[in-house]
Amino acid sequence: MKDSMERVRGTRDFLPKDWRVMQFVFSNWRRVCERYGFEEFEMPVLEYYKMYLDKSGEELTQQVYNFKDKGGRQLALRPETTPSLIRIFEANKNSLTKPVKWYCIPRCFRYEKPQKGRLREFFQLNVDIVEGGEEADGEVLACAVDLMREFGMKKKDFKIFVSNRKIFEGMVRNITDVDILSVVDKFKKVDRKEFLRLLQRKGLSRKQALQVYRVARIGGEPSKTLKVLRDLCSNTEALEGWQELDKAMKALAAYGLMDYCRIDLSVVRGLAYYTGLVFECFGTKGKLRSVLGGGAYKAGKNDAVGFAMGDSVLLELLKRKKLVPELGKKLDFFVAIVGDSVRDRSKAVIDVLRDAGYNVDFDLMGRSLRKQLDYARRIGVDRVVIVGEKELAQNSVRIKEFGVAGERVVRIDELVR
Amino acid sequence: MKDSMERVRGTRDFLPKDWRVMQFVFSNWRRVCERYGFEEFEMPVLEYYKMYLDKSGEELTQQVYNFKDKGGRQLALRPETTPSLIRIFEANKNSLTKPVKWYCIPRCFRYEKPQKGRLREFFQLNVDIVEGGEEADGEVLACAVDLMREFGMKKKDFKIFVSNRKIFEGMVRNITDVDILSVVDKFKKVDRKEFLRLLQRKGLSRKQALQVYRVARIGGEPSKTLKVLRDLCSNTEALEGWQELDKAMKALAAYGLMDYCRIDLSVVRGLAYYTGLVFECFGTKGKLRSVLGGGAYKAGKNDAVGFAMGDSVLLELLKRKKLVPELGKKLDFFVAIVGDSVRDRSKAVIDVLRDAGYNVDFDLMGRSLRKQLDYARRIGVDRVVIVGEKELAQNSVRIKEFGVAGERVVRIDELVR
Numbered sequence: 001m002k003d004s005m006e007r008v009r010g011t012r013d014f015l016p017k018d019w020r021v022m023q024f025v026f027s028n029w030r031r032v033c034e035r036y037g038f039e040e041f042e043m044p045v046l047e048y049y050k051m052y053l054d055k056s057g058e059e060l061t062q063q064v065y066n067f068k069d070k071g072g073r074q075l076a077l078r079p080e081t082t083p084s085l086i087r088i089f090e091a092n093k094n095s096l097t098k099p100v101k102w103y104c105i106p107r108c109f110r111y112e113k114p115q116k117g118r119l120r121e122f123f124q125l126n127v128d129i130v131e132g133g134e135e136a137d138g139e140v141l142a143c144a145v146d147l148m149r150e151f152g153m154k155k156k157d158f159k160i161f162v163s164n165r166k167i168f169e170g171m172v173r174n175i176t177d178v179d180i181l182s183v184v185d186k187f188k189k190v191d192r193k194e195f196l197r198l199l200q201r202k203g204l205s206r207k208q209a210l211q212v213y214r215v216a217r218i219g220g221e222p223s224k225t226l227k228v229l230r231d232l233c234s235n236t237e238a239l240e241g242w243q244e245l246d247k248a249m250k251a252l253a254a255y256g257l258m259d260y261c262r263i264d265l266s267v268v269r270g271l272a273y274y275t276g277l278v279f280e281c282f283g284t285k286g287k288l289r290s291v292l293g294g295g296a297y298k299a300g301k302n303d304a305v306g307f308a309m310g311d312s313v314l315l316e317l318l319k320r321k322k323l324v325p326e327l328g329k330k331l332d333f334f335v336a337i338v339g340d341s342v343r344d345r346s347k348a349v350i351d352v353l354r355d356a357g358y359n360v361d362f363d364l365m366g367r368s369l370r371k372q373l374d375y376a377r378r379i380g381v382d383r384v385v386i387v388g389e390k391e392l393a394q395n396s397v398r399i400k401e402f403g404v405a406g407e408r409v410v411r412i413d414e415l416v417r
Numbered sequence: 418m419k420d421s422m423e424r425v426r427g428t429r430d431f432l433p434k435d436w437r438v439m440q441f442v443f444s445n446w447r448r449v450c451e452r453y454g455f456e457e458f459e460m461p462v463l464e465y466y467k468m469y470l471d472k473s474g475e476e477l478t479q480q481v482y483n484f485k486d487k488g489g490r491q492l493a494l495r496p497e498t499t500p501s502l503i504r505i506f507e508a509n510k511n512s513l514t515k516p517v518k519w520y521c522i523p524r525c526f527r528y529e530k531p532q533k534g535r536l537r538e539f540f541q542l543n544v545d546i547v548e549g550g551e552e553a554d555g556e557v558l559a560c561a562v563d564l565m566r567e568f569g570m571k572k573k574d575f576k577i578f579v580s581n582r583k584i585f586e587g588m589v590r591n592i593t594d595v596d597i598l599s600v601v602d603k604f605k606k607v608d609r610k611e612f613l614r615l616l617q618r619k620g621l622s623r624k625q626a627l628q629v630y631r632v633a634r635i636g637g638e639p640s641k642t643l644k645v646l647r648d649l650c651s652n653t654e655a656l657e658g659w660q661e662l663d664k665a666m667k668a669l670a671a672y673g674l675m676d677y678c679r680i681d682l683s684v685v686r687g688l689a690y691y692t693g694l695v696f697e698c699f700g701t702k703g704k705l706r707s708v709l710g711g712g713a714y715k716a717g718k719n720d721a722v723g724f725a726m727g728d729s730v731l732l733e734l735l736k737r738k739k740l741v742p743e744l745g746k747k748l749d750f751f752v753a754i755v756g757d758s759v760r761d762r763s764k765a766v767i768d769v770l771r772d773a774g775y776n777v778d779f780d781l782m783g784r785s786l787r788k789q790l791d792y793a794r795r796i797g798v799d800r801v802v803i804v805g806e807k808e809l810a811q812n813s814v815r816i817k818e819f820g821v822a823g824e825r826v827v828r829i830d831e832l833v834r
Contacts, residue, residue: 005468005504008492011461013505016519019458034747035771037778041436044428044538045462045494045524046482051422065463067484070528075425077462077494087422088430097795099781102433107462107524111487121461133782135760146771254764330451343552347671354452354563361454364516365550378514 010112010120020327022123025311026105028150029125033103036143038127041102043084045109049076055083055273063110077109080308081126082273086299089130093300099132118289119312125292128306130299137244137277137296138251140305144281144292145257147309152323153283158291161219161264162279164245165295167229168215168265170238175211178202187216187266219264222249226263244276244296273297277305283317291317334376335362338369338388346387349397349412353385356416377402385415427529427537437744439540442728443522445567446542450520453560455544458519460501462526466493472500472690480527494526497725498543499690503716506547510717516549535706536729542709545723547716554661554694554713555668557722561698561709562674564726569740575708578636578681579696581662582712584646585632585682587655592628595619604633604683636681639666643680661693661713690714694722700734708734751793752779755786755805763804766814766829770802773833794819802832 007013014022030040049066056064056079065077078084081104089100104126112118127143129136141162148158165181172180183198190198192213199209218232219225226246233239245263252258261279269278276296283291291314294307318324333353337346346362353360361381363372369386376384386398391409398407424430431439447457466483473481473496482494495501498521506517521543529535544560546553558579565575589597600615607615609630616626635649636642643663650659662680669675678696686695693713700708708731711724735741750770754763763779770777778798780789786803793801803815808826815824 005507006465007504007508008461008463008465008490011463013461013501013508014459015505015509015513016456016458019456022459023457034776035774037748037776039433039436039746040440041433042431042439044425044430045526046425046428046538048423048425065484065486067482069482073425084430087424088432090422091424091430092432096432097792101778109462121463129781135781135783139781250761251764254761255768329456331454344667344671347668351672357452359451359454361518364546364552364556366552375514 008120010114012119012121016329017327021315021324022311024325024327025314026123029103029105029147029309032143032147032150033125033127036101036139036146038101038103038143041088041104042106043078043081043088043104045078045107046075047078047084047087049074051083051087052076052079055086056080060110063112065109065111078106079108079110081106081108081124082128082297082306085126085128085130085306086304089299089302089304098130099136100128100130101132102130103127116288116312116316123311125309126306127294127308128304130304131302132305133303134244134247135251136303136305137248140294140307141248141252141261141277141279142255142257144279144294144307144309145252145260147292148260148281151314151318153317153321155259156284157321158260158281158283158317160261160279160281161267162222162245162248162261162277163219163263163265163267164241164276165268165274165278166237166241166276167233167245168241168268170235170241171215171232171265172212173235173237175215176204176208178204180204180212181268184212184216184266184268216266219262219266222252222258222261222263229263241276248277269293269295279307283320286317286320288316289313328380330359331361331379331381332358332383333360334372334379334381334384335360336369336372336376336384336386337363338386340366342387342389342392345392349385349387349415352412352415358416373400425537427531429536429538433746434744438732438741439728441742441744442731443540446520446522446564446726449560449564449567450542450544453518453556453563455518455520455560458505458521459523460495460498460505460521462495462524463492464495464501464504466491468500468504469493469496472503473497477527480529482526482528495523496525496527498523498525498541499545499714499723502543502545502547502723503721506716506719506721515547516553517545517547518549519547520544533705533729533733540728542726543723544711544725545721547721548719549722550720551661551664552668553720553722554665557711557724558665558669558678558694558696559672559674561696561711561724561726562669562677564709565677565698568731568735570734570738572676573701574738575677575698575700575734577678577696577698578684579639579662579665579678579694580636580680580682580684581658581693582685582691582695583654583658583693584650584662585658585685587652587658588632588649588682589629590654591651592632593621593625595621597621597629598685601629601633601683601685633683636679636683639669639675639678639680646680658693665694686710686712696724700737703734703737705730705733745797747776748778748796748798749775749800750777751789751796751798751801752777753786753789753793753801753803754780755803757783759804759806759809762809766802766804766832769829769832775833790817 064079069075108124196209233242274295278295280290280293292309296305384400396409396411400407481496486492525541613626650656691712695712697707697710709726713722801817813826813828817824
């Protein structure tokens with residue numbers, strides 16, 4: 001057994017300076033989602049393991065932390081949130097106003113090999129619309145683009161690769177009946193030769209494999225690609241997918257956001273449950289995993305569409321682009337106490353400031369004034385209130401602002417006006 | 418195995434309306450802690466099980482969710498945060514500016530019998546000072562009082578019962594050497610007869626038990642009780658405890674918060690690790706468990722003091738006092754779209770509003786204007802922007818405010834001025 005004071009591999013400690021970065025991420029996530037009219041919800045960490053066996057793809061269920069609780073239940077730590085969302089939607093279906101537009105920022109858990117952009121505990125934004133009708137695809141995509149923009153990412157910094165599984169599946173149905181989605185999901189990660197080899201291993205002839213390759217390669221600027229694709233969609237399924245994708249792109253164009261997207265038929269997404277729209281967002285430089293991904297799926301019998309955005313790839317991208325701001329302590333005042341004789345009375349000064357809503361810290365340790373000022377400077381506070389016997393006798397204190405010469409004497413009852 | 422669509426016992430689903438209540442709790446928690454100069458941090462959910470075996474009391478470790486991960490590690494879901502705080506403090510000791518004033522709002526996990534005010538997954542505010550010197554006790558107590566007040570709880574609604582273990586242990590050392598803390602911890606839950614019986618079962622004579630009973634019964638208004646206690650503290654240990662308690666109460670008095678507290682020697686707290694100050698807060702009515710509790714402990718070789726406040730007892734108290742506000746959707750505008758012909762162009766209107774930072778939802782489903790207005794009213798939004806062909810031709814929209822007669826026509830470029 002490990003030393004009990006060690007951190008578990010793949011988990012993170014967040015010191016206040018680290019947690020401020022996470023809060024910055026969370027508040028950007030919240031701001032954009034609320035702006036799009038999504039409401040935040042939450043779900044348990046502990047769910048029945050069987051729910052993920054039933055709902056999640058095989059790759060994911062292999063990564064689930066599962067165990068038997070003291071009552072013999074097979075439980076799991078949530079590895080994703082879609083199954084919980086579906087469960088909650090089903091349980092409350094009749095009382096919910098439709099469409100349901102929900103987001104959440106849960107911590108999720110996966111037993112993966114820890115590496116850059118992959119941790120065993122991570123935070124993940126989830127944005128979903130259930131029963132949203134034809135407009136839902138476009139709205140969710142627009143929200144995804146705006147999330148990236150909210151962090152300061154420009155058009156040149158990222159691209160969202162969009163497709164519709166129905167187009168790909170419809171087109172491939174003319175070539176083969178074999179389920180090749182898991183191979184196509186690897187399209188970007190392997191070269192042409194390896195891609196063809198993998199398809200042939202699935203039972204396709206070289207000719208079929210080449211045909212699939214040509215379909216997977218289709219992509220580019222949305223308007224042009226949609227025009228080209230229209231003629232290639234030769235069956236009902238593909239055409240239905242085309243119409244959905246066209247509608248989503250028109251909505252994005254209306255928002256002025258279409259340029260952030262590329263159509264890319266090789267995007268199929270690994271997870272089992274997608275039924276229509278599928279998309280993934282990548283930074284344009286470096287070889288990081290996707291920063292967000294999602295698509296359309298079924299919540300019971302209801303149409304749903306959504307995506308997830310993890311914290312670790314996002315933070316890696318933001319750091320490379322220097323888009324993580326300097327975030328200092330949220331402290332407004334430090335109160336320096338000159339001598340123990342004024343210690344109790346200085347509480348009244350602190351109280352006045354806190355009562356007015358200011359964040360106030362003070363010396364707990366009876367240090368000298370010089371040391372208190374050093375400390376205040378070190379923790380990055382701008383203003384120090386100095387409480388001394390002489391000024392207190394006049395119901396006053398001195399205020400020192402770092403970077404400003406001298407000090408001011410202010411009456412306590414005028415401190416917060 | 419259970420139906421995979423069932424919720425696990427002792428866990429909660431938070432629909433947006435429920436989550437708004439939690440957010441209300443969290444934001445009050447955060448506001449008060451920041452005001453006192455505490456900084457938020459976070460720790461893993463997964464920690465080594467051994468850490469809790471080493472650091473937490475026996476009662477708690479029995480409630481820990483523990484399991485072996487796929488790599489054979491004995492892991493646990495955090496049942497509390499103090500051991501993690503100590504671990505993180507020790508790992509970063511040399512780089513941290515002292516005192517460390519930290520708070521966190523983690524989700525914690527305990528395998529308990531689910532009942533009112535007890536859940537298997539819960540949120541818990543934790544507030545701690547490490548290396549805070551003599552002033553730390555008072556500061557932490559003041560923060561606890563102000564947390565209760567922030568929710569609108571008055572002096573008559575709650576009391577914080579405060580003691581110092583050194584006083585009790587010092588006084589009891591004159592009576593017996595037997596460790597009776599676990600019995601004293603039950604003082605408020607059992608009657609006199611049962612209390613004496615439990616002490617005698619520990620090996621005390623009836624006379625000794627009665628003496629302990631008389632000590633545990635000491636308590637009341639702080640100034641008076643401290644005066645009475647001073648003469649009863651006959652050894653170094655008790656006297657040291659008395660001085661610490663006196664100092665903490667003086668700090669509270671200086672803040673004008675002493676009246677919220679009662680001294681109560683029967684407060685010893687169940688957990689093993691407390692070394693000095695101990696306190697618990699109860700609502701004055703009803704028979705709920707403590708809403709917060711804490712005390713002084715050791716973080717390695719360093720003095721620390723802190724407390725925890727769970728969400729469930731707090732919410733139960735607030736509900737009884739009708740102190741949970743009505744919390745509506747945070748939506749500023751609903752955009753009603755009159756006819757499919759303006760659907761894409763209405764996106765420009767939505768975009769203007771969202772760009773200005775407003776939270777905007779709109780009809781995704783192509784419903785009639787009347788149905789859209791019904792929907793808007795039902796979700797509780799005050800203002801509806803109506804986008805119709807006629808007004809759009811003049812670069813304008815109509816604005817309808819619920820509760821205000823009539824509608825206004827506003828130019829789109831003047832919408833957000």
